Amino acid sequence: MPHLSAGKITPVRRHNPPAAFRHSNRTLRPMLANRRCSILVILMMGCLPGTDTASHAADRTGPWKLIYANIEPDRLKPPADGNLVPLQNGPGAYLRIVVANRGPDADRITDVALNGVSLRLALQGRSHPRVQQYPFYKQHSIEFMKGGPPKVLLDAGRPLWYRILPSNPTTGIGWTEILVRLRHWNLAKLHVQLKTATGHRMAIPVQTAPGVQPMTLMKNVHIGLATLNSARDRLYVYMLVPTASKQNPVSIESIKVDGTEITATTNRLSGYNRTGVIPLVVPLAKAWPKGSFHLLDCRLSTGERRVCSVRAFNGFAVMMFGANFGGPRPFIERGFKEFHEHYIDSWVSPGGTGSWRQISEDWWQAMARRYGIRLQPNHHHAGQTGAEVRQLAKSDMHTLAYWLFDEPDVNDYFDGEHHGVPLPLRLGLHAQRLVRLSGSLRTADPVHPTTLVVDKTFRPQNYHTYGQLPDLVQADIYYPLAAHAKQAPWDPLAYMYGDTQSARAAFMPKPMNIVVSASPDGGARPPKPGEERIAVYASVAAGAHGICYYWYNAAREAGCQWVVDTWAEIAILNRQLQLLSPWIGVGFPVELPVKTPDKLWVKTIAAGTDALLAVVINRQYISSPDGFTSTPMEQTPVELVLPEGFAVASAASIENDGPRSLAVTQTGDTVRFNTGSLDVARLVLLTRRKGLLNHLRTRWAELER
Template sequence: MAKWTTCRMIRRCREHCSRLVVLSAVIAGICLTELDVAASPQLLGSHYRADVPYPQFARFWSDNCLLGEDWAESIGRTIPRATTLGGSAHLFIRNDDPQPLTITDVTLQGISLREAIAFSDQRRLRKPASIFFSSLSETERQTLMDAGEPIWWRVDPPTVAPGSVGEVSIRLRHAPKIAELRVECHAANERVPTPVAIQEKLPRIEGVSLDESLARVFVYLKDPQTPGSKPERVFLDGRDVTSRCRMVADPDTELTPVILDLPTPLKRGSLHGLQALYADGRGAWAGVRAFADPFVYGVWGGPGGQEDDLALAQAHIRLLHDLSVNTQMPQVGSAALAAFYKTTAGQQLCRDTGLDFVLSDPGKWGIQNAYAYFIHDEPDAGDAKITGLPPGHEVGSLAQWAISKSNEWRSTAPAAPHLLNIDLTYKPQNYYVYGQLPDVLLADPYYDPRLRTAYWNHPYQLPLYARSTFVYAISSVVRSAAAPKPSHIILYANAYVDEKNNREFRYPTPAGKRIEVYYALAAGAKGISYWWWSPGKPAHGLGGKRPDAAKLRREVGLIGAEIGTAAPLLRCACPSSIPVEPPAALWTRCLLVGQDTLLLVAVNEQYANDREGTVITPLEKVQVRVSLPAWLAARDAFEIHNRGVEPLPITCDGHQATLDLGTVELPRLVVVTADPALREQLDSRYRTLFAARVAGLLSVNPEPTE
């Protein structure tokens, strides 16, 4: 029988920390330790991760939010939805035993979560689970409510291989009313108590990215108590890797970038426990899966057609290549495309054109080694249909079922990430409840339907949706809920045909959709896709034959070339609050890329969307002043657009950089870097991969001809 041992600090912590070392498991945020000797499975540490509220976006959380005279009252009603949040408890275990480790149950406050979060039989397949479906006594249920109301629990992976690390997660609907959670992990006949302290203002790991070698790890730390502070030590899987880290910090920059260079690459898909320990004993934890996939730029749906329409399928795949689309998302909706994807020739054409897949099942169409697998679409919308739950306790009822599905796939396809898409139901709690469940969290903040509904049903909301800030709001919350895991944003790309009422709402404009994309990128999205291609009804997709569909399609391709050029930066970037002085009406956000590069996203907010289109007033003679982090000595500035990489005038006075943007109409992506070779590298990437595609797109006039 595997025997659990406790961990012991090898360096002295602060006085308030030292009293906790005697516990059999180290406590959240104070935790990581090393072992005197290698032994059997080790409980490395635990951590409580509180949700981060975004009250500034409260106006978007209620679909009936009023403006004008009722603004204050309406916002007052939605603020609780933005701030009444929960969190999650995380435990990290290393299996030092020569035998696989299987954790069969986890208890919270002495109550089995396997029994407490019980499945209901009201559905045949996608079964909901909740503590309200269990046979708990009222006393037991109240005990769990006081502990935060567990919604789902997970052991990832379900069986931890010898020498590997597993993560135990417990999602809580609201903040616990008690100061400490009592968690026990059950493995065989062993029970190991694990106190998890509920602490505020703990450091957080906001972002983790790996380079293509899987040997370099980019880590972005945030300490709300002491912004810009460095950790004293860094651990990976319980082993001190501080000597392999490069750290920089600036008190005026909220993030601390850490670069960890490993002696050997991590195994793709493997799970690792990462911790940063600060001098005062506080610490930040994160479970990290080793993925280094390209920035996803995808489409949902397909062109229709019959199974035997080989030419249609081939032409569609080549068109996706011309649009710089690199991923076929699920819900293909095309018999021609599905049939071709099953063939050897079809799969070879996809490889030749760089098209990868997100599949709804491992092995679908006979495709091996797909980029990712899609657990489910919009479980939060499904939560709203579950019966037998008290009001306010619905969202998350399908989470335990989604975990079961993901666990099954993990055993058959361990090297691919799992994706889950969240709708707008129960926002913003839905994003937090599901955020830590998948490897990549998707969300679909469809802006154009909000604008359409404002015109058709709620004209009092027209000022709220005149601009697409809604996309930035959702993208920001989604990134935070998933962090440090990546997020992916799905954007709407359809005209809406309402045959019943004999009316139609236009396609998104090219400029309007471009603004949405850059809002999502500024929020830290690591993937963008469009719903959908299919020319159906009522949503008439991106593949439509009308001129306005062709215009939007071309813009999708031009944006794809820009994103593809910037992808090496975007996939390793993390949003950071950095002092910027833009002119009025220029919206700016910054992202850090490692320790030598900063991205500036600039959006001219002198624009408005209406039922006719998008109106933009350009900004003239624009200069932006940026307070660069102390560690970043700028040697070059340039912008990335669909025509390539273009140098940008920059003047520096110490760490104050002034960028001359000239006339700004559409969003701009600016790079400020200390790397003198970066511009040439990205320019070469553009010329090699995207220049010909852009030339082809610009040579075709989507306007109707006489």
């Protein structure tokens, strides 16, 4: 899809609506006629509050300027088990617009209209018929409009939600990002209008080329990931360019951050230009303030351009969802001690306002800090008032993120039934409420990010519908609970890797955490240690930046009720994750040619330009309702073709008892190593820097508990 350059806003006289906007078919730069995806034809126009020609002339260089506008189609990768509910007229897309106010006033964007219909008015909320005690627990949908949604909104793509995100005042260019989620691709020419607080209007006509096919969606360019290291002084960016190859290399021509060209200072490796994923690392002059927003602008050598906002935080976490601690304060403290001993660094609090008040108490905060457990207040069905949010959301709390909602897609299904919404149109009912809650939380606490977890209802469109709403996205991929429910074959590798890939495709460019099954909840047997290892490793291989275990259940005397061997395996896995957090927390999957025996599964994750993490899994296992067994592999060779210029200086194998040196040989771009004795799975880290093993051994010793 061709990129569109920024254009200057041209004010025009205001007329009475609906003839308030004049549209032009004039393009800002030549378009590629052979593209099958949507092409935006953009002309920004402002409308003055009066008809005086002198005022019109004086304001011809109005303060608003277009930086970027594009329709971003869903990257639809079918889920592993093929069990999905197709939505009406999919696939969907996001409309992303970035404008900047270059004037002296503090004007701001207040509304978005599609084909002349205000989304602020079209997406009014409706109270839930069964939980009316929570007046803020509303669902929002154009299906609630009197007489049903007008045809112009259906033609526009049946919008589900929109967000207006202004930048921090300190970024210097005063940008605002507007994001509109479309249930399906727009069926006719799309006209977008932005309204400001002072009454200015900016019109953006959007023209769609015919013949859009889902098969083309996997070929589009995306910013795969934009995230920071834990110190927030290095920005990691990965451009996903599926058409790049050895015969068709693609490079990054330009990169800007907050309007400043920083291409010359980035760390790149030209060999990645042929792999389909182009990583680059941006050293920052000073660390970004936690929670601040910034604008990333990337242009490829093909002329294609992608822009997105980036929030300053690192997405790595090892979490536990919920808990039945089995009693009052002593049992809660015992549970947190167990979390610490098992290298868990975050806990999701169940419940709503009452639970949030409890974990805000001094003794809870002190306990969380003592054990290094960052808290996640859960807003599920909470319906907090604005006053409660302002009271409880504080930047000095020991918080990882604000959990906006648990499984909005599941709630869409049931709440849509209560509202009488047809099944294909229920997904997204909770989105606009969560957009508003996110805004309230950002105002009250500008430091900590927001998160939510998407379940498996309406897959894979559920991932896309909610994937751009929070700052950190999580997905329930659950194994073997789903298998027990006959939703999947008994194969943890195919299931976890395949569905995590689908989630990753929808969540780009945001960090992603994956929820794995880790208890006998729901009547299923608990996962065996080998299944747990495969679930965690497969999630990391597909791009997870953290893992959340579901869930913790403790008795008063016995501690954790899980089988002892799986609980011990979780401690081993989490120590490995914590050891590799500097790489996992900024990594992105890259497909590299690999040669191994059929029974060995190998995937690679790029961690910047200097490191590659290889996930190696023994496929000689049997997972069934009765249990899990595996047959070890001995001395199995692995041959990887690395990006040109990636010379391995050191390598380490991450064992149960810590990192060990791994012997590798490299000929040209091909590196070879041997797995040794492999029971279930192993992680291997390859770097272009020396001294890796000593560094890892020091970190491993520091993690001893």
